[in-house]
Amino acid sequence: MRIAFHTPLNLFDDGGVSGDRRMARQLVAALRSLGHEVDPVVAPRGYLPSSDAACLAEREDRAAQLRDDLLRHWRSGASPAPDLWFTYHNYYRAPDLLGPALAAACDIPYVTAEASDAPRRAQGEWAPHTERVRRGLAAGDVHFHFTERDRRGLEPWREPGTALLPLPPFIAFATEPPARAAANTPPRLVTIAMMREGTKQNSYLALARILALIQDEDWRLSIIGDGRQRAAIEQAFATLPAGRVTFLGLLDRDGAMQELAAHDIFVWPGIREAYGLVYLEAQAVGLPIVAFDSGGVADTVDAGRTALLVEEGNEAAFAARLSALLADPARRRRLGDAARRFALTERSPQKAAERLAEGLALALENHRAKRKEAER
Incomplete structure (x- = not known):
């Protein structure tokens, strides 16, 4: 499949050093190891430094323009449209403002990894941002959760057509890491x-x-x-x-x-x-x-x-x-x-790839079932 891979929090290839950037790169490598063509989405960084309404409005305007540009690009035949949309790290400070709408417009499955809900942010200054996150949670065909804490937060969105699947944190190495040396004295x-x-x-x-x-x-x-x-x-x-x-x-x-x-x-x-x-x-x-x-x-x-x-x-x-x-x-x-x-x-990339393969197959199945239901 051709997979559009979106990282709202940080740009995929900005060269920054952080755990989320490393995990994003690991996910792309694992998906490619399954034979998929993965295209990281070229989009401005979506992190929201504050709950300021104007900042959210600016991000939404920018996302709307990019959605229109991508749809025109795909529909013109300039490049193939994706077969599946995959968003990594959708949360209240970096809501996915692209994926749900584009997946619906292209009639393709929508998948997330490490999405999280923050009920305590559903009231007050961050409520509009949390509402945007929840749109993506409701639209999902599969949500991969890395931790038990995230699973608990996602449970309200588990229903027929939206699956929650564990994807435990994993680690990739170019070569086998060194082994611990002999015990030191003192430790x-x-x-x-x-x-x-x-x-x-x-x-x-x-x-x-x-x-x-x-x-x-x-x-x-x-x-x-x-x-x-x-x-x-x-x-x-x-x-x-x-x-x-x-x-x-x-x-x-x-x-x-x-x-x-x-x-x-x-x-x-x-x-x-x-x-x-x-x-x-x-x-x-x-x-x-x-x-x-x-x-x-x-x-x-x-x-x-x-x-x-x-x-x-x-x-x-x-x-x-x-x-x-x-x-x-x-x-x-x-x-x-x-x-x-x-x-x-x-916790190897190979184990992660097996779980990803299972989830992508389920996402396709869930999306087809939703389409049939809508056509009735």
């Missing part, structure tokens, strides 16, 4: 995250407090990442004993993978993480994970087998779990070995 902890305001900074600050609870134990921490809040984050860790924490700055992916493999435990609280591809990267080299059971973190690990998850916000319990793992190299090895198998086999 080496590592974390990776951008240093920006909001949940990332909150997780860094929580990690600093957690490590302060076990500062009398022997460990070292490496931090990979950079950003606007680096100075504040460095200050938070400055209270720990000298020489315990090393800031490595921003590394490219190969460099980060090599660093991960030189460590023993991946620690990242993950407060309100959507899911976090970095957890899969760390598991892929064979590192056990210690994190909060927050957001979609549980959907990127196998709790108890590859990771130790703690109730969100319980920093004392987090410190206790981490302390126990520091003292148990045999358990670290068991968790790490299971983590590598999990990431490289259960």
Whole structure:
């Protein structure tokens, strides 16, 4: 099939570094591995920095013009029209203003991945934006959900003709990632995250407090990442004993993978993480994970087998779990070995492609059924 692939949040090929951009590229590669011709939609970035009504109106006007241009282009025969529309990451700050209308105009299935609904945004200043998202949810033939949290939000739209299918977060590597080196003495902890305001900074600050609870134990921490809040984050860790924490700055992916493999435990609280591809990267080299059971973190690990998850916000319990793992190299090895198998086999692009193939077939079936029903 020819698939139009739309990313309202960020441009598909803008060169930016973020988890959503990486997942978008992985999805396109997985769809192409199935033999489909995937055309990323060339459209301006649709992210809404505020709930300002004028901003939404401007985005809608721009989308309407692009819809008209695309329809004229396809109907003129300049290029073939798509057989299916696939939107990645439709949510209240980046509603899909193109897909539902174009899929209807072309009479083709409409599919989403990582769409989410925010009931608390259905009232107040973000209500119009949430209503646009919900149009897409109602129009869908298949919605792939990455996390249990997203599934719960999508349940009101599950009905005959609209299917909800799990597509667990997955990770792709050009070559097999390095394997964890021999255990270090003292054990080496590592974390990776951008240093920006909001949940990332909150997780860094929580990690600093957690490590302060076990500062009398022997460990070292490496931090990979950079950003606007680096100075504040460095200050938070400055209270720990000298020489315990090393800031490595921003590394490219190969460099980060090599660093991960030189460590023993991946620690990242993950407060309100959507899911976090970095957890899969760390598991892929064979590192056990210690994190909060927050957001979609549980959907990127196998709790108890590859990771130790703690109730969100319980920093004392987090410190206790981490302390126990520091003292148990045999358990670290068991968790790490299971983590590598999990990431490289259960969360591979091949597994994702199988789920995508199932979903696309169901989308075609659902669309045909809706068409027959409409013709009665």
